[in-house]
Amino acid sequence: MEETAAHAAALEGVLDRAFGPGRFAKTSERVRERGAAHRLNLSRVALFEGAAVGVCRMSDISVGGRSALFLGPLAVDPPHQHARLGGRLVAAALEAVKGEGKPVLVVGAASFFQPFGFARIPDGRVAMPGPVDPSRFLWLSQTHGGLEGLGGMVGPALAA
Numbered sequence: 001m002e003e004t005a006a007h008a009a010a011l012e013g014v015l016d017r018a019f020g021p022g023r024f025a026k027t028s029e030r031v032r033e034r035g036a037a038h039r040l041n042l043s044r045v046a047l048f049e050g051a052a053v054g055v056c057r058m059s060d061i062s063v064g065g066r067s068a069l070f071l072g073p074l075a076v077d078p079p080h081q082h083a084r085l086g087g088r089l090v091a092a093a094l095e096a097v098k099g100e101g102k103p104v105l106v107v108g109a110a111s112f113f114q115p116f117g118f119a120r121i122p123d124g125r126v127a128m129p130g131p132v133d134p135s136r137f138l139w140l141s142q143t144h145g146g147l148e149g150l151g152g153m154v155g156p157a158l159a160a
């Protein structure tokens with residue numbers, strides 16, 4: 001279901017448990033700190049017995065001055081992992097962003113994200129505000145030719 005502010009506290013626990021102590025050390029966190037705008041209406045949560053146990057968030061960002069979306073964090077509470085919730089959350093969030101028509105970027109396992117259409121970003125094309133393993137830096141076009149000419153620094157969401 002759509003994420004709301006009411007899920008925030010439960011999801012903090014999920015994110016802490018899923019990522020562990022390295023949670024805030026990730027370069028993706030630097031993107032979020034530097035002005036990525038969390039879009040609750042495009043983010044999806046999984047509930048178990050009424051409690052939030054998983055999340056796939058989407059944020060508005062820019063890439064070289066063009067609008068894009070950043071997928072993450074994606075996390076499922078460890079006791080609920082390996083039950084296809086993570087895959088279902090990604091599918092639901094991608095369905096939610098379809099109307100946006102913007103490229104979606106993610107830092108994650110290629111083997112997990114490739115089935116959703118994500119592909120490796122050509123080396124050096126997009127710069128992140130911190131180190132990132134190029135084999136885990138992926139993007140997805142939402143429109144025909146949507147990745148053409150796209151490149152540069154990942155930055156804050158552009159003003160609407």
Ligand SMILES: CC(C)(COP(=O)(O)OP(=O)(O)OC[C@H]1O[C@@H](n2cnc3c(N)ncnc32)[C@H](O)[C@@H]1OP(=O)(O)O)[C@@H](O)C(=O)NCCC(=O)NCCS
Pocket residue numbers: 018019072074075076077080081082083084085086087088107108109111112
């Ligand atoms: C990644 C995560 C969200 C997957 O959630 P999930 O509900 O277990 O996902 P699914 O059941 O849909 O898919 C699981 C499959 O994804 C793949 N997968 C999961 N994590 C993976 C990883 N880090 N690297 C490569 N493949 C991975 C495996 O093939 C796994 O299969 P298995 O269940 O047979 O082991 C969950 O493991 C998690 O919260 N991990 C910690 C946080 C994290 O690394 N988030 C991703 C950052 S983009």
